[in-house]
Every structure is written in C-alpha cells, then in structure tokens.
Amino acid sequence: MRAVFIGAGILSLTTARLLLKRGHEVVIIERDKELISELSQELDCGFLHGDGSKPAILREADPVHTDTLFCLADSDQANIIASLVGKSLGFRRVVTKIDDTEFEHICLELGLEDTIIPARTMARHLADMSEGRDPIELSTMIRDEARAYSFVVRDEQIGALAALALPPQTRVICIYRDGRMILPDADTELKSDDEVVLLTHRDSLAELDRQLGVPA
Numbered sequence: 001m002r003a004v005f006i007g008a009g010i011l012s013l014t015t016a017r018l019l020l021k022r023g024h025e026v027v028i029i030e031r032d033k034e035l036i037s038e039l040s041q042e043l044d045c046g047f048l049h050g051d052g053s054k055p056a057i058l059r060e061a062d063p064v065h066t067d068t069l070f071c072l073a074d075s076d077q078a079n080i081i082a083s084l085v086g087k088s089l090g091f092r093r094v095v096t097k098i099d100d101t102e103f104e105h106i107c108l109e110l111g112l113e114d115t116i117i118p119a120r121t122m123a124r125h126l127a128d129m130s131e132g133r134d135p136i137e138l139s140t141m142i143r144d145e146a147r148a149y150s151f152v153v154r155d156e157q158i159g160a161l162a163a164l165a166l167p168p169q170t171r172v173i174c175i176y177r178d179g180r181m182i183l184p185d186a187d188t189e190l191k192s193d194d195e196v197v198l199l200t201h202r203d204s205l206a207e208l209d210r211q212l213g214v215p216a
Contacts, residue, residue, distance in 0.1 A: 001019070001024040001025070001067045001068075002024065002025040002026075002027070002062075002065055002066045002067050003015075003016070003019055003024060003025070003026050003027070003066070003067060003068045003069075003070060004026075004027045004028075004029065004061045004066050004068070004069050004070065004091075005026065005027070005028045005029065005070045005072060006029045006052030006053070006069070006070065006071045006072060006073050006078075006079070006082050007029070007030065007052065007071075007072045007073035007074065008028050008030040008032070008035055008036070008039060009072060009073070009074060011072050011097065011118060012028065012070065012072045013039075013043075015070065015072075016028060016043065016045060017043070020043065020044060020045060025045070025046075026043075026045035026046070027045060027046040027047070027048060027061055027066075028043075028045060028046070028047050028048070029047075029048045029049075029050065029052040029057060029058075029061060030047065030048075030049065030052075031049070031050065031051060031052075033049050036049055048060055048061060052071070052073060052078075052082050053073075053078050053081045053082040053085060054085075055085050055088075055089065058082070058085055058086055058089050058091075059089060063086070063089045063090045063091045064090060066091055066092065067092055067093065068091075068092070068093045068094075068095060069082075069083075069086040069091040069093070069094045069095070070095045070097075071083045071086065071094065071095065071096050071097060072095075072097045073097075076097075076098040076099055076100050076103050079096050079097050079098060080096060080098070080103065080106070080107060080110070080112070083096040083107075083110075083112050084110060084112075087111070087112075093114060094112065094114060095114045095115075095116060096112045096114065096115045096116070097115075097116050097117075097118065098115060098116075098117055099117065099118075099119060101117060101120065104117065105152055105193065105195070108150060108151065108152045108195065109152050111209075113149065113150065145201050145202050145203070146199060146200075146201065146202075147199075147200055147201070147202045147205060148173075148197065148198070148199060148200075149170075149197075149198040149199075149200050149205065149208050150195055150196060150197045150198065151195070151196055151198075151208075151212040152193060152194070152195055152196075153190045153191065153192055153193060153194040153195075153196060154192070155192055157190060157212075158189075158190055158191060158192055159189060159190060160187075160188075160189060160190070161175075161184050161186075161188040161189065161190055162186060164190075165211065166198070166200075166208075166211075167200065167201075167204035167207040167208060167211075168201075168204065169200060169201040169203075169204060170198055170199070170200040170201070170204050170208070171198065171199050171200075172184055172196060172197070172198055173197045173198060173199050174197050175188070175190070175194050175195065175196050175197070176194065176195040176197070177191060177193075177194050177195075
C-alpha cells in the first residue's frame with residue numbers, strides 16, 4: 001500500500017510511522033525544508049517539498065499509484081482545497097482533516113466523505129470512558145463488502161424517506177438533524193440539511209454517487 005501525507009504534523013507522523021512499521025510505502029509533503037531534513041534522518045520514506053494543495057506538487061506525488069491521500073495540514077481550508085485537487089487528479093481515496101465542525105457539512109456537500117474531526121472523536125471516546133463504557137470501533141463492525149455512506153439532503157430530496165430510490169443492499173442507519181441523531185421509520189420525512197447515513201454494499205457506491213452526490 002502507498003500513502004501520501006500533506007503536512008508533517010503529529011497526526012501525520014504518528015500514522016506514517018505505523019504504516020512504515022507495517023511495511024507500506026509513505027510519502028510526506030511538507031512546506032518546511034528544515035523539518036524535512038530533520039525527519040529524513042529518522043523516517044525511511046519519501047519527501048516532497050512544497051504546498052500540498054498545489055496541483056503540480058500532488059501530480060508529483062503520483063496519484064495513480066497511491067492508495068490514500070491524507071490531507072492533515074494545520075489549516076482546514078488548505079485541507080479542503082488539497083482534497084478537492086487530489087480527487088480531481090485521481091487519488092483513489094482522500095482523507096480530509098478538519099478542526100472546525102462548521103466545515104463538516106461543506107465537506108460532505110463537496111463529496112469529501114472521508115472527513116475526520118480528531119478532537120471530536122477523542123472527546124466522545126473520553127466521555128464514554130469516563131462513564132465506564134467501552135465503545136466498539138465502527139471499523140470492526142463494517143468490514144468485507146459493507147461500506148458506510150452519507151449525504152446531505154438537498155431541497156429536491158426533501159420529503160418522505162421512503163421515496164428515496166436506494167440501490168439494492170442499501171439501508172438507512174440514522175439521520176443527523178440539528179445536532180441530534182434520529183432513528184428513522186417508514187413515516188420519517190427528510191428536511192433540508194439533514195445528514196443521512198447509509199449502510200451499503202461497496203458495489204452500490206457509484207450508483208449512490210450518481211443519485212445522491214453533488215450535482216455538476
């Protein structure tokens with residue numbers, strides 16, 4: 001597996017070290033030339049000096065032969081731009097880190113389905129731990145051919161949930177509305193800006209993108 005990281009922050013470096021230990025190929029894109037020089041003494045990986053949101057730099061990172069592009073810079077805006085450029089250049093999977101939750105719906109509307117908010121994830125885990133819970137990681141339950149998929153309801157999708165023409169082997173798990181989780185039933189009505197979370201077969205992802213993705 002080959003992974004490209006934008007930004008040499010603590011999250012990038014921690015993940016990169018794990019991947020290297022597991023025998024995977026890693027490339028890190030970083031603006032700070034001195035930091036690259038320091039890291040090259042300890043990490044057996046490739047480095048690119050430059051702005052990871054620029055198309056020329058990302059082309060140099062070889063999108064065709066890369067499995068995942070991790071956009072983990074310090075700036076949410078830079079990560080969103082880099083993610084969009086990366087998708088346009090053909091990276092197979094793009095992971096977008098944001099810190100400001102106000103950008104979450106924007107990321108979903110832009111088709112950046114692999115958006116992560118590290119602080120919120122850790123906060124939920126710590127809160128559950130403090131209450132004596134041991135939450136099961138989602139990744140241990142959704143495996144093999146199963147995939148999670150989410151989309152934000154547009155005006156033309158407002159109405160009965162049952163009216164959605166979902167592909168085979170696709171089910172609605174829950175809806176997030178105004179910061180609350182809703183477990184839908186047959187009478188549930190979709191409202192604008194609802195985030196709908198689906199469980200589907202991986203073969204249905206392309207069809208879901210056609211039906212529910214951002215219009216061109």
